[in-house]
Structures are given as C-alpha cells and as structure tokens.
Amino acid sequence: MFNGAPEIVIQGITESGETFRPSDWAERLSGMLSVFSDDGYLAYSPFLKPIMAGGVRCVAIDRELEQKDPAAYAFLLQFARDNQLKMRPGRKAKRPDDPVTGTAVAEGGVAPRSDS
Secondary structure, eight states: OOTTOSEEEEEEEETTSOBOSSTTHHHHHHGGGOEEOTTSOEEOOTTEEEEEETTEEEEEEETTHHHHOHHHHHHHHHHHHHTTEEEEEOSOOOOTTOTTTSSOOBGGGBOOOTTO
16 A cells, blocks of 8 residues: 555545544544654654644654554554544655755655655
8 A cells, every 4th residue: 555655644634524523533543653852742653643634633753653553554544444434645755865855855845844
C-alpha cells in the first residue's frame, strides 16, 4: 500500500465524506506512542503525529514504524479501515540533490510539512 511513500496519512474524513468524530481523534490516536519529556511536556513519537492538511485533521504515520513496531503499524491501518477513514500517501522522500531544502515537493505541488 502506498509504495514508495515514506509516510501514510489517515484523514479525518470517512469514505462517505463525513467528518470523523470526536474532533480530537488525531491527538488521541497519536497519543498511543507519545511520551512525557523530561520537562513534563507530552512529546509525540517521530513515527506518529497529528497534523492538519487542507483544513482536515489527520494522522501522519512514518512508514518506518512498520519495521520498528509492526503491531502498532497494523493497529493504525486497521483503525483507519474499521472507521472507513480515507488514507493517502504523505510527503515524498527527501531528495539529497535539492540544494535548498533537501526535500521533494509533495504531490499536488504542496511543500512538505515544516516539522518533517
């Protein structure tokens, strides 16, 4: 699924076009791999983060999670399927030959997220 994309995005929109509820679903789902930092702040995993894309709450899953924690990766994809949430490829792979950003522009001409 989504061969070549280093990231999968679960969108907060169902296959029927409805907004997924509750409104904090992305933060709750991302919280399953979060930890508290030494200063007491919640820190999301680099492999699972809530994001906004096009005004829609989403969760970005780094495909590396499939190797690091296969059970968590499988759970996330099953969650999306069970709730009939749309999924799409996320950012493109970094291009080491790009002298400015070192990254490719995502499909549709959208620049990659600044937190990646």
